[in-house]
Amino acid sequence: MTLAREWQTTFNAIHDGVGLLNDEGRFIRCNHSLIELFGKKSSDELVGHLHQDFIKPMLDETQVIPFYHAQQTQRREELEINWEGRWYFLTIDPIYNDLFFTGAVLIIADITERKQTELQLQEQAWEMNKLNVSLTNSTSELAQRNQELDRFVYVVSHDLKAPLRAISNLTQWIEDDLAGQLPTENQAQMVLLRQRVHRLESFIDGLLEYSRVGRTEDITESFDVAQLLDEIIDSLVVPDTFVIELNQMPKLVTKRLLLQQVFANLLSNAIKHHDRPDGRITISATQLGDYYEFAVTDDGPGIAEEDHERVFGIFQTLTSREKRENTGIGLSIVKKIIESEGGKIVIDSQLNQGATFRFTWRH
Template sequence: MFQDCSITVLLVDDNETNRYIIAHMLRDAGFNSVEAATGEDGLQLIGLSKPDLIILEVKLPDLDGFEVCKRLKANPETASIPVLHLSANFIGSRDRARGLDSGADAYLIQPVEPVELIATIKALLRIRQAEAIALTLAREWQITFNAIHDGVGLLNDAGMFIRCNESLIKLFGKKSSDELVGHLHQDFIKPMLEQIQIIPFYRAQETQRREELEINWQGRWYFLTIDPIYDNLVFAGAVLIIADITERKQSELKLQEQAWEMSKLNVSLIRSTSELDQRNQELDRFVYVVSHDLKAPLRAISNLTQWIEDDLTGQLPEENQTQMVLLRQRVHRLESFIDGLLEYSRVGRTEDITESVDVAQLLDEIIDSLVVPDTFVIELNQMPKLITKRLLLQQVFANLLSNAIKHHDRPDGRIMIS
């Protein structure tokens, strides 16, 4: 329950021998002790030593123990300190009654046995500790109760408020709980229930289950809940909760409007998607036809150059043979370019494949396919190999080089790629 070594007892007695004996008992029991010989000294020591318990002799040279006890109990800072009266002179029943009436927590007659004194002290400390715990719990409960954003009230079996939190007080426009506690809750919620014939409290009492109700009052929405309370199967009251749900209701309305707009957009999107699919199919057919019509004569040119070279084997000069090879290479590049256009037309609709690309070789092919004026010089430094989408990279380089040549402010120029 408590550690004796941390307990300080203030002993107020003008008899030095008594103080010595009792202080010795306290030390043997493990308590710390502080001593005072007069009532005034005792009152001053309380603020300095902050004792957990006070042993107070009734007969003192200045203030008697009864007066000291009254002052202690009248002061909020010291009222909770247990006071044990101890006297060898005031031993009658009236004396003990007077001491207890003045606020003392216990009264013992001198001489007192150590076991009785220590047992009484421990009992008083247990009581004080229990009271402190109960006070702390009550304070925490009240803080928590008041921290609840919703209005909460506890009702008895007649519907009267027993307790309520700050939110409920503010909801009804009151200044303190005194204006609600002891009054029927029906009188406060009737204005909110203009179109409701049966008050939810009575319905919950009849149905023996929770009653819930949404209320539109003074331009705001509230959710009212009544939870019945039973004690040994007997209706004992209810818990009233009133939550402001205005923001939630407004959000629900906005969500409904947005859902309707989303529904219309979804229909429009489906229609647009269908039209887009149809156009993509038409584009695929068009690109296929165009690529087929372009590649057919290219294949014929390639085959023709090969036939000419085969028929004139040994007769064509080396320069003409080189030109035939270059012609076939450019035909193959043009075919690849057409295939690239076909793939480019499907970008976003098909999965692009990444591959290892020799950037230097790619640039050579692009430069060879462009019409580069003789007055332009293109220098190519060492290029890396990349894992990327070849077609897209080819298109980027082709656009950059073409724009650099086309939009240069002079007929001659130099392009460096590094």
């Protein structure tokens, strides 16, 4: 009696619903989990009854109870059931004694949580596939837009700049041919016309440069930033009275050409917009984890706080182009390059107190 009681206690401890069937498919034994699953109060309501009477209401019209199939195949049969908002996994293992079929073990496991996870994963996989298709289409569209932009750049470079150069040359020829005959006012107008043409050419060059940022595969190189800055300073028109001071600079492995564009624009701006002939510019670098923070500081007229964001807008200038020739594209290019490389740029400045442009660059 003790062994039988221990066996029944163990049998009832099984979380899944378990039932023993005879060769006719009638319940011989069943545990508490199976009794509760079928909404019964005791095993007496199951024992002696055909298991089909309880299983069939759980199935949809396309499913068949696998008891007889398990008897024929002599192996486990499985079935997933979706019943009353929950998922179950039914297995039937046939029992043979000396080649004679004597019954089967029926197990019904609640797999709702697992099934919900599977369905969520399937839904996520479907969403991921949809995103991949969308990304593929977007990539294709982007490639097409880039081709269109390349064609636009070609048109701008050749079909617009060529007539501008012709206009500039024509005004010079007219001025040369009529030397001594043109009134002073007309000569000044010719000079002004050429200046306007050169300004428009500069606009076009700036737009082309802006459009190329992030669309070209720039070469990664190992170089000394101090040497790069020396080359940039040598290429700029720096007044003899200006002082440019370089603090300790790192050696980087990065896109040299892009960093060169950033520094060239920032230094050119600091020189061009300075309000005194004896300006001072300081360039420093500080390591911040995977980035270096570079700072270009000048002691010029400064930038009002309300203009800090505005100066990075394309075609934005703080002074009239009549007073100082400027396309208003340089800082837009700087910001676009830095952000395309995963960095940020900010301004520390107040009016009449100089300006510091700080930007981060991954090394």
